[in-house]
Amino acid sequence: MLDVIGLSQGYRRRPVIHDLHLSLGTGAFGLLGPNGSGKSTLLRTLATTALPAHPGHLRLFGQPLDSRRAVRAAPRRIGYLPQSFAHPPGFTVRDFVRHCAWLREVPAPRINSAADEAIDRVELGDRADTPLRKLSGGMLRRAGVAQAICDQPDLVILDEPANGLDPQQRVRLRAVLRELSASSCVVVSTHLVEDTTHLCDRVGVLYEGRLRFDGAPEELADRADDGDAGDTPLERGYTAALAAPPLPAGAPLSAAHGDTATRPGAS
Numbered sequence: 001m002l003d004v005i006g007l008s009q010g011y012r013r014r015p016v017i018h019d020l021h022l023s024l025g026t027g028a029f030g031l032l033g034p035n036g037s038g039k040s041t042l043l044r045t046l047a048t049t050a051l052p053a054h055p056g057h058l059r060l061f062g063q064p065l066d067s068r069r070a071v072r073a074a075p076r077r078i079g080y081l082p083q084s085f086a087h088p089p090g091f092t093v094r095d096f097v098r099h100c101a102w103l104r105e106v107p108a109p110r111i112n113s114a115a116d117e118a119i120d121r122v123e124l125g126d127r128a129d130t131p132l133r134k135l136s137g138g139m140l141r142r143a144g145v146a147q148a149i150c151d152q153p154d155l156v157i158l159d160e161p162a163n164g165l166d167p168q169q170r171v172r173l174r175a176v177l178r179e180l181s182a183s184s185c186v187v188v189s190t191h192l193v194e195d196t197t198h199l200c201d202r203v204g205v206l207y208e209g210r211l212r213f214d215g216a217p218e219e220l221a222d223r224a225d226d227g228d229a230g231d232t233p234l235e236r237g238y239t240a241a242l243a244a245p246p247l248p249a250g251a252p253l254s255a256a257h258g259d260t261a262t263r264p265g266a267s
């Protein structure tokens, strides 16, 4: 579904992601990392809103982004929720989700029903005709999730989707994403380390633009030492991973996710 092969990415002359390797198939992948570690930059690149410097660094749906045609085609199969997004404040939730679906070139006969279904999934059905400017922060976030999951894209990329959600809505969101991840590749960045146990079959820990861990949440918890900071084994395992060296390009991947057993580039 998605292969990142030695990706480096940054802003002007400032590198942020360094020689990153990652292969994902169907399932839920949680991306953890401290502020400024490069999570949003990586997700932006996977969503193709920022292109890699070299087309060969990213393969989506089996294709490198090496032609205008490939770059144009990829977003049709990607649902993306950025960390923050501009929205026309006069749009209702329904207008917004339909508009995003139209931008993604969801076939016209499917747009209305797919938008309504996505709005129901995030439990905004009773607000479908409410202008976005009148929504609470958590509701606006859910409207953002609705547009990303509308028509079940093959690749769903969500940058901190649980931001501002109350505990019940977080549980509901996890259930929706788990359901999606049975047939799509769902990539979620979060600061809620514990959330990944309930949602993800695989997590990555990014620090200073390099992956420090890639495996099942249980394996991350196993990294924990008594001396690591955190209240739970998973939080302590996360702290331990931050102190670990970057993963080498050929490191084996957890067998729990997708169909790739080793990193691309592994000999």
Ligand SMILES: Nc1ncnc2c1ncn2[C@@H]1O[C@H](COP(=O)(O)OP(=O)(O)OP(=O)(O)O)[C@@H](O)[C@H]1O
Pocket (backbone or CB within 6 Å): 011, 016, 033, 034, 035, 036, 037, 038, 039, 040, 041, 042, 083
């Ligand atoms: N548009 C931009 N222009 C220049 N530098 C940027 C831009 N966006 C991010 N950066 C820089 O890139 C680095 C990584 O930022 P990024 O937002 O990817 O991290 P993050 O892990 O998502 O952080 P957070 O958890 O705070 O959201 C930071 O040092 C940030 O200052």
